[in-house]
Amino acid sequence: MKLLSSLVALAFLISCQPKNTSDYQADLIIYGGTSAAITAAVQAKTMGKSVIVVSPDTHLGGLSSGGLGFTDTGNKSVIGGLAREFYHRIYQHYQQDSAWKWQKKEDYGNKGQGTIAMDGENRTMWIFEPHVAEQVFEDFVVENNLEIHRDERLDRQSGVIKENGEITQIQTLSGKTYRGKVFIDATYEGDLMAAAGVSYHVGRESNATYGEEWNGVQVGVYQHRHYFQNNISPYVIPDDSTSGLLPEISSEPPGQNGEGDNRLQAYTYRLAMSRHPDNRIPFPKPDNYDPARYELLARVYAAGWDETFEKYDPIPNLKTDTNNHGPFSTDYIGKNYAYPEATYEQREEILKDHTEYQQGLLYYMSHDENVPDPVRAEMANWGLAKDEFVDNNNWPHQIYVREARRMVGAYVMTEHDVLGDKEVPEPVGMGSYSLDSHNTQRFVTKEGFVQNEGDIGVHPKNPYSISYGTLVPKKEECTNLLVPVCVSSSHTAFGSIRMEPVFMILGQSAAAAASLAIDNDIPVQEVKYAELKQLLLGEGQVLSQQD
Template identity: 50%
Template sequence: MASIFCLGLGHQANAATSKSQEQSIQAEIVVYGGASGGVSAAVQAARMGRQVVLVSEYDHLGGMTSSGLGWSDIGNESILGGVCREFYHQVYLHYQQDEAWNIQPRARFANRGQGVPALNDRTELASVFEPKVAEAVFDKLVADAGVRLVFGRLDLRRGVDKRGARITALHLEDGRTVRGRVYIDASYEGDLLEAAGVSFATGREPNSAYGETSNGITGLEYGNQLVEGVDPYLAPGDPTSGLLPGVNPSRGGPIGSGDHRIQAYCYRMVLTDAPGNRAPIAKPAGYDAADYELLFRCIEAGQTSRFFKNDWMPNRKTDSNNASGISTDYIGANYGDDWNWATLNYAQREELASRHRDWQLGMLWTLQHHPRVPSSVRERCSKWGLAKDEFVDNQNWPYVIYIREARRMVSDFVMTERHCCGLEPVAHSIGMGAYTLDSHNVQRYVHDGMVKNEGDIQKRIQRPYSIPYQAIIPREPECDNLLVPWALSASHIAFGSIRMEPVFMVLGQSAATAAAIAVSDNIAVQQVPYQRLRERLERDGQFLSLPVNVAADNSDATGAKPPRGAVRKATERL
């Protein structure tokens, strides 16, 4: 089993060889983006016999799934099919082996996931896992499928070459050119779709745009709110002293109106309290206690817990996420009046990601050491450190920041909350979603003399919903050989459910299946016959619809075994 962790180094070496020997790379299908959905797309294209290249902007495959998001946001395991289900099954098989439990005996693992057991013996799926295990599974999927892997980033200035509505080449920032017949934008930012001249949106549409109720400015009615009584001014009680950093003077418009704001980002920290695997939290360079004045005031107003969430993964590690009104989300830091994460160049994104990292590390250090934090809180927080055996070449910090939302394509069809909530049916399903309509807070502002958060939505849906093929294809006059499985055509709040990593993997595979048909028939992606697409997706184990008695909550999931072809045989262990 030790060999599971040796594949990534080979990919790095192959990438270096590719960079030194080739300036032009050719394939039938070009997948841009090394996150989970890009991996599933590339694997599917290769298994269909197409010549495919996976261009990964990351040095490690998997995106958020291998960067700390170890508590998968699924909603219902019954939607998991194809390569996606195979991934979770292979992770399950890993944890059936005694050697997988090197820090914690399996019997001591609580085995809790979101509504189902983390390691589900009924479905043979693992929805909770360590990042390094996820990365190793992705590496093996790519290697076994014979996917050609290239490491590089899109040149944001040169972008792509087009002939009419057709992309003919994309340019990498190191000077290489990648040519293909069909392209898949599997990036979190939607960089390729923007370079191709495809319409997109950022921020929040007004509710009136698509007849929604949960899309625009929300007001104070939702969760993850600050405690009562937190003063917003630099000098408490003195409006003339100015506002605390990151606090706006007002919410910016009436409830339901749209704006430019984007839900908050964070890193999904992997913490541990296992002494032999715990690296202490160091004070970040440039630390300034004034940056945590809001934290101090929330504690003084009565908050004593939920500064970060700790969901247990195997081997005494956590997926640590935002947990309350003042927590790991760096609210308001990923956009400005005339910019957002997606408009930044790579150097600017890296600098902003570093600010997010230092914010979170500084918050942890503050909670563990600062004298303004009560000793009871300091003592409780001091047991946590970074896991030494994760992200070992990145100072044990996750590789990828959680880009919860950036660009969203605007096509002839736009997914809205009405589709996710079952109020409007969709045709031509290529996969399913089941998770809550989920947006983290987007801003802080002054309300009745106090600091309040705004933008959080956690709205449950009744049952899984279908996602149509039309949502991942651009308008044909804009681009006829591009598919977009993550930054797809959806409103802000509909995207809040669809964006989850399992759905990304499902849609990545479906996009690749359509791409393979488009290559085979020499047609535009908009002209792919849906019946052929559906037949192939079902043959490869995708779930496109569910029985009417299946609810959205995992606790009501059927637990059905996948159809033939959905997972590899159990004997094919890693």
């Protein structure tokens, strides 16, 4: 009897012990802090699912809150659901007089991409300041009581546990574990997808892979103005090949047109810059600043190029979302190839290199005598916005990962789908932007001049549907994972899909599918499309041009 009493007492004590605070469980585990991650979490909560967002970042929203305020939208009529709600809330914010601190609302030009920025008829706004976007995401978190675990990086070596083709648990570097019924990888890099053993591709496929025209190497294709329009020498001493190449030029041959390679379209930071004297700080001079690094730009200027400020796109309050423009600009061409597969430490070095390049470029354009006087005079009116990214020295907290890993899943979107040459099965959202790739390399032509390669801009005739199969792996590889950002697509198709509104759309659709898979205890590949379609249409998603 005494032994029995002791055992009962021990059992009672064990039951009263606090739960291990490093172990978490929910119906749906979302890895990532991007815009897709947040829309996915909101959708799952509305369907009654428990959700934990495991974010490797502190700030939520990815590029949507990280500087990309001049939204790449394409045809706005196909943006529905929570994505449209996001842009509606942006509109509501800028209807308040308090939103216009540095500029009068009536003085704002209302310029957007192909349309007005502030659409009163549809009560949406597509152009915004980074901190406003971040607040909208944080409002989503509070209103939906979302559980967000920030600064939690996946243990990519041994942190993903699978049993019988399912992910059962992931672990972060801090030692926290997360068990779920379904998982979503909403990162730009596809780290969870890769660690789960799902097939993916990095770089450009050959045109032969999917019978495409615009994939692979594209030497001599100039569909934007991001190329050298004059014959400019790439050598330290002009026209003397024995003097060595200038910085930022590759010594490797570009390859044959149409063949695949591991090159990625360039990354950049989308800067929030201000021209209000009370809300700008001078461009910082990086520690390793070397003006010789920008000699190629000096030669571009000397040849007569004068388009420096054509992509200083206006956002409210006398700010700009500054994007790459021209042959030598903020895109750091050829320096990101290793990023997708790199360790966290290696990625930090790559990001530091990108930061120093771009900060050095701004300082050079502001100070160096080789820069034309009118450019330096205009640069004097600009600086980093003092009220943006205040915890990161006013520098964006998210680099523009235009492309990293891309899943090879149940269905691969190609340029044939995007350009309307075939019917897309089981649509879960729509896109409409051009096949858009920035340059992937800067090389020396056979004539001995410098040139860029990789820039593509082919416009679809109409908006196109995106298949559910692009969100799910092959069934034999994983049955409880969805991937709404690093979707299953070719390089050319991803160039159109990779827009922030589309990521929000696909995040919501992925979570709806995940919830149905949980309800029916089935693999994500077996979700009944008719049921998913009805659900998505009820949530305001636009799935095809007939909707």
